[in-house]
Amino acid sequence: MSFILRRLGFYVVAAWVALTVNFFLPRLVPGNAVEAIMAKFPGTLQPAAYHAIEAMLGIGHPGSLWHQYGSYLNDVLHLNFGISSSNFPAHVSTLLAQTIPWTLALVGTATVIAFFLGTLLGILAGWRHGGWLERLLPALMFLQAIPYFFLALLLLYLLAVNTHVFPAGQGYGGGLVPGWDWSFISSAMFHSLLPAFTIVITSVAGWMLQMRNVMITTIGEDYVLAAQAKGLPNRRVIFSYAARNALLPQLQGFGLALGFVVSGAIVMEIVFSYPGIGLLLLNSVTSDDYPLTQAIFLVITFAVLLANLIVDLVIVAVDPRARTREAA
């Protein structure tokens, strides 16, 4: 219990750091963020727009820095991220609510699939150390090193542009209205196949290599040999003795690597014009929509923190030692 509490405290600190960075960034920029925006649109922005931009960025709030900070935290707490400048007059929170489900469904599902598949393959590769799965290692390293968006480009070129097997981007077919009817859902699932495949292919190798390495170290342990010597069935030795112990570093790695996976998936969405949070981030960056960019950063960070918390809970459930020992 104290382990969970300590981890919870840690995540609160991490969330607070993210919030604070987000708050101070526009105020610490050399020069002035407002002037930077004004300079990017010479002629089109009248000097009178200065105060409007200030208000938009939340800089022009009256009162001291502490007062601004307080009202900023209060706004975030109420999911009030202000108004998007590129999609004026839409609220940032509305835009987020439209895009988050897409990303969550795609990236979440694909990541979980990749994790389980990679871990299982890693268990087998480690157990049959020197077996045929190990022959694939160089290819896997290549997959691990390939940027997500490049694989996305390749797949799109080969399977969508050239051969028309899959749709070339977008989240659902043209002419369909998002809703809970079958034609829309099937179209959305069909459109998400290629992006999901990209995530699985590029991240499965990492999970597998890591699991293999830990597994190889674990099968050298005496308790695995003892379990074998007792004549336990192989699957029991593999999953209950070796893999269960090898899984702990893998789970911890999952939490830390999640940031990478999410980052890669964001860029991948851009290639597929997938209507998720990554595409929104690109649009907000290219149009200097600071409120939207910041809100997306917060959302992604909080999502990763939440996933890490879940991983911690799983670790506590899997590893009895985590319940008793002091948090690392």
Next chain:
Amino acid sequence: MTTALPINVELPTLPGAPARQLGRWGRLPLKAKAGVILLGFFVLAAIIGPLVAPYAPGYQNPNPALSMNAPSAAHLLGTTQSGQDVLSQVLSGIRLTLELALLVGVIATALSVIVGVAAAFLGGIWDDLLSLLINVFLVIPALPLLIVLLGYLPHTGQTATILVLAGLGWPWGARVIRAQTLSIRNRDFIAASRESGERGWRIIAFEIVPNEVSLIAANFVNTVLYAIGASVALAFIGVTNLSSWSLGTILYWAESQQALQLGAWWWFVPPGLAVALIGTSLVLLNTGIDELGNPRLKDANQRARVNGRRLLPTDPTPVLNAALPTRQRTPVVAFMHSFSRSAYVSDRAQRRLSAPKPSEGQQ
């Protein structure tokens, strides 16, 4: 009837006379060698590439017939929409991308060493604070933060990108180096130098850091890998100085000028492949370094063989038991069982009993 199988163990080459002739290079794991060669190829391309490149990367051939040409003798990797030579762009791109990644690697690794060693060496409240800092930066996803940071900076030039990438790339290394320093700190030779009155910074610089060189090297390789991935991704979405030619900006222009839809594979495949291959070389290098430290991770090519068949480490001692298992198995159990040593042994025994080879049958 139980017979021991003839085992001929092919020992890995011992570090004896032949290995010494090969020197350090010969004893490197195969993966590390492959990584060094592949990386060396790209470093060479980065050094001499821009010198031998047929065109300036930004040179736009005014001849409209030279726009979007497939690879030919004049343009080995084809041309872009505006008649630029892709090969020349990729060659300059490799140089710029590697330059940036190496600089980020140096700065971030230095930061990791400073923070990691300081946290472990100072201990107490400093360790708590620095560890918290490390863990917080570990858990905050880097790319979105990079995008936000670079979006705010007025000049998204090379220097800004390098500093921001390095500023977010150090915590992975710091975490590992802190752990290593913690274990070194309590060894006897540190206590000895402490007793002999060495100053703290001298202990750090001459006793602790030299003992972490392999760790720092591995961390450097990892950081360079991260820097390449992040900088290319940032350039690809346009958060960089787009007037420079890096592998990422080539991909940016290819994507934004519809190379994909127009079928110009020669425009985006070479730069992407270069990124992937540089990355592969670094992963190989790192795996090699890992294997050097933990020989168990090696490919089991040189392990014991039983009758020509490799013996895997999880297999029990090979003893041929002629009593064959008669139990019926469900398909799932049979699949799992096929991984086991006994399945292999009984399988072989069955084959040998049914058709004994003349040479082996004598035993």
